[in-house]
Amino acid sequence: MDSWLWCGLKEGGAMPTRQARRRRRNAQLTSVAVLVLVFAVVIWIDLTTGLWQHAVILSGIAAGLLTFLLTALFFEQWMARSAHRRWFPVTHLALTDLLHALGDEERSEFSRGVVVPRSIDALGDHDSVLAAIHTERRAIAHALARWVGFLAASADVQDLMDRTAELPLLLDDARDAVLHAESSPADAAAQQSMHSALAAVNASIRAVVDEIEATLGTIAVRGR
Numbered sequence: 001m002d003s004w005l006w007c008g009l010k011e012g013g014a015m016p017t018r019q020a021r022r023r024r025r026n027a028q029l030t031s032v033a034v035l036v037l038v039f040a041v042v043i044w045i046d047l048t049t050g051l052w053q054h055a056v057i058l059s060g061i062a063a064g065l066l067t068f069l070l071t072a073l074f075f076e077q078w079m080a081r082s083a084h085r086r087w088f089p090v091t092h093l094a095l096t097d098l099l100h101a102l103g104d105e106e107r108s109e110f111s112r113g114v115v116v117p118r119s120i121d122a123l124g125d126h127d128s129v130l131a132a133i134h135t136e137r138r139a140i141a142h143a144l145a146r147w148v149g150f151l152a153a154s155a156d157v158q159d160l161m162d163r164t165a166e167l168p169l170l171l172d173d174a175r176d177a178v179l180h181a182e183s184s185p186a187d188a189a190a191q192q193s194m195h196s197a198l199a200a201v202n203a204s205i206r207a208v209v210d211e212i213e214a215t216l217g218t219i220a221v222r223g224r
Contacts, residue, residue, distance in 0.1 A: 095216050098212055119205065174198050
């Protein structure tokens with residue numbers, strides 16, 4: 001585990017990690033209670049009525065229901081946790097690579113756990129803004145292309161991947177807004193639309209960086 005990551009996660013990742021563990025514990029307790037109740041009902045019916053000996057179809061349905069509950073609530077989770085622990089180093093590498101792609105290399109201190117999200121300066125000339133959009137989109141697309149297959153198949157980060165994949169779409173919208181503002185310099189609405197689109201991109205990048213840091217903290221706890 002990189003030392004800089006733990007330093008950076010002590011503040012931002014502690015609360016999401018505790019909340020995730022609390023929710024997971026509550027869900028597990030609820031699942032156990034439901035399963036015990038269903039088992040109790042099935043056994044009570046068998047002991048008091050003998051229904052299952054006379055209703056073969058119903059007994060088959062009950063057995064299938066119990067098997068499904070055991071598989072969905074316990075076996076699948078156990079297998080998922082086992083796979084998560086096995087692939088934890090690669091998951092950590094993939095998310096860290098995404099974090100580097102979204103972090104400002106000049107202002108960030110990755111070795112100290114300080115990650116400053118990249119941003120696009122809306123006050124620059126149109127050519128520089130378009131160049132920044134192109135650079136940002138290429139960096140995000142390349143990072144996603146490297147890891148999207150693995151993360152989609154081996155890590156429980158689907159929501160994070162969806163939000164990261166939305167960034168290129170926002171950058172495309174921002175590019176169109178800049179081009180429109182460039183072609184209509186006297187149109188105040190076009191200029192405002194450009195600034196709003198760039199602000200949305202910067203805010204989304206910050207949100208994804210924060211979520212990656214929190215997710216790294218969560219999977220680190222689960223991977224132990």
